[in-house]
Amino acid sequence: MLGPSPLMAGDELPVAEARARIHAALRPITDVQTLPLRQALGRILAADVISPIAVPAHDNSAMDGYALHGADLLADAPTALRALAGVTVFAGTPLAQPVGRGQCVRIMTGAVMPEGLDTVVPIELCQVAADAAGDVVTLKPGVLKPGENRRKRGEDLALGQPALRAGHLLRPADLGLLASLGVAELQVFRRLKVALFSTGNELRTLGQPLEEGCIYDSNRFSLMGALERLGVEVLDLGLVADDPVALNATLDQALAHADVVLTSGGVSMGDADYTRDLLAARGEVGFWKVAMRPGRPFAFGPLHAAAGRTAWLFALPGNPVAALVTFYAFAREALLVLAGATPRPLPVLKARSVAAIRKRPGRTEYQRGIVSLGDDGRWEVRLTGAQGAGILRSMTEANALVVLGHEQGAVAAGDEVAVWLFDGLV
Numbered sequence: 001m002l003g004p005s006p007l008m009a010g011d012e013l014p015v016a017e018a019r020a021r022i023h024a025a026l027r028p029i030t031d032v033q034t035l036p037l038r039q040a041l042g043r044i045l046a047a048d049v050i051s052p053i054a055v056p057a058h059d060n061s062a063m064d065g066y067a068l069h070g071a072d073l074l075a076d077a078p079t080a081l082r083a084l085a086g087v088t089v090f091a092g093t094p095l096a097q098p099v100g101r102g103q104c105v106r107i108m109t110g111a112v113m114p115e116g117l118d119t120v121v122p123i124e125l126c127q128v129a130a131d132a133a134g135d136v137v138t139l140k141p142g143v144l145k146p147g148e149n150r151r152k153r154g155e156d157l158a159l160g161q162p163a164l165r166a167g168h169l170l171r172p173a174d175l176g177l178l179a180s181l182g183v184a185e186l187q188v189f190r191r192l193k194v195a196l197f198s199t200g201n202e203l204r205t206l207g208q209p210l211e212e213g214c215i216y217d218s219n220r221f222s223l224m225g226a227l228e229r230l231g232v233e234v235l236d237l238g239l240v241a242d243d244p245v246a247l248n249a250t251l252d253q254a255l256a257h258a259d260v261v262l263t264s265g266g267v268s269m270g271d272a273d274y275t276r277d278l279l280a281a282r283g284e285v286g287f288w289k290v291a292m293r294p295g296r297p298f299a300f301g302p303l304h305a306a307a308g309r310t311a312w313l314f315a316l317p318g319n320p321v322a323a324l325v326t327f328y329a330f331a332r333e334a335l336l337v338l339a340g341a342t343p344r345p346l347p348v349l350k351a352r353s354v355a356a357i358r359k360r361p362g363r364t365e366y367q368r369g370i371v372s373l374g375d376d377g378r379w380e381v382r383l384t385g386a387q388g389a390g391i392l393r394s395m396t397e398a399n400a401l402v403v404l405g406h407e408q409g410a411v412a413a414g415d416e417v418a419v420w421l422f423d424g425l426v
């Protein structure tokens, strides 16, 4: 059993302890597939990519101008160099002839540095005068140091250097880097499969009439969005009524295919004892009370899936803000680990709270905030207003979560607080 189940009232698990229990239990998927580079955005590398070439492959010019011997530059007097007559070195066409001391050659950005030359003077720093033998290029003293404006072979990536490590989630610049190495195919983990459903007799879905006492299911749509941003494959199992037969049937469907079962609702101290019994028969799920607001009730643990596999249950609380906050606090990083990624901690910004915030030590609070730039150029944050766990508008108006840590007490106006920007949550 992953932790006592259920925890007694007052016996709440700190957020850090809940996260540690989850991470200690996880076993990442190991199935690997080969994909063309073009299809790899958002996927997770299953093996290190070692650079098969040096990038750039040759020393080359960083400027349009003249390539020269740095040793020809005079420190105290103008330097005059004879340009090779009628020759320009273009990118993609290396120069075949030698350039002697006292000579220079016109060169374009990206062109291979001619043999023996180590410096490029940008065209705008040159005085060019023609005589009977061709052009003479004159530079004022001190405008240029030897070695300037030369991009060195391998300065982006040396041959044999790891370009990207296994576990890296591929972003646009990564695709460009891999293309610059000529890497056409990649080993990536297959996508994690997450089965998603909402529980509750009161729930109706889009297109259904809303009878007295019923509400539309919002959690499945918020969570679907959060999952899609993580790049996992979502198996939408819809709504499940509060009864053991329906829950069992949906779990059968989920466990036939999924690596993860993500649910919301039905995890509190209510009358859902059958949920505990049913899940106890199908795995080792711990029902926790976490010292956090919102998001106190939470269940997690392994379930026995088809073909001897394990699937991981994340049962989030039903209140719409609690469902999203617990997703970001616990499930997001855990799903990335299960998918084979080496997750980076979410960036935390420090912002000045424009108002006092009530808070007592002993639990973590995730308040919805709007971060903006203050008149003094520093970040400041104000809360979105009513912070009830059912007020989803508090999330849509916010651009950040203000994270008040376990030990933190009341916040005075002007104090700095930690915030997670929503754009960092994807």
Ligand SMILES: Nc1nc2c(c(=O)[nH]1)N[C@H]1C(S)=C(S)[C@@H](COP(=O)(O)OP(=O)(O)OC[C@H]3O[C@@H](n4cnc5c(N)ncnc54)[C@H](O)[C@@H]3O)O[C@H]1N2
Pocket: 198, 199, 200, 202, 203, 215, 216, 217, 218, 219, 220, 264, 265, 266, 267, 268, 269, 270, 295, 296, 297, 316, 317, 318, 319, 320, 322, 389, 390
């Ligand atoms: N005696 C206790 N009561 C409650 C406790 C507790 O510790 N002791 N915890 C409270 C907290 S905190 C929360 S959060 C809720 C969580 O309860 P459940 O996870 O069992 O969720 P439900 O009871 O099913 O629903 C709670 C609330 O959220 C609405 N809901 C549920 N699913 C959805 C959905 N998919 N879309 C939109 N809204 C949803 C539901 O209608 C309820 O209003 O329990 C407290 N009670």
Ligand code: MOO
Pocket: 292, 293, 294, 295, 296, 297, 317, 319, 321, 322, 389, 390
């Ligand atoms: O999880 Mo609950 O109220 O803290 O939403």
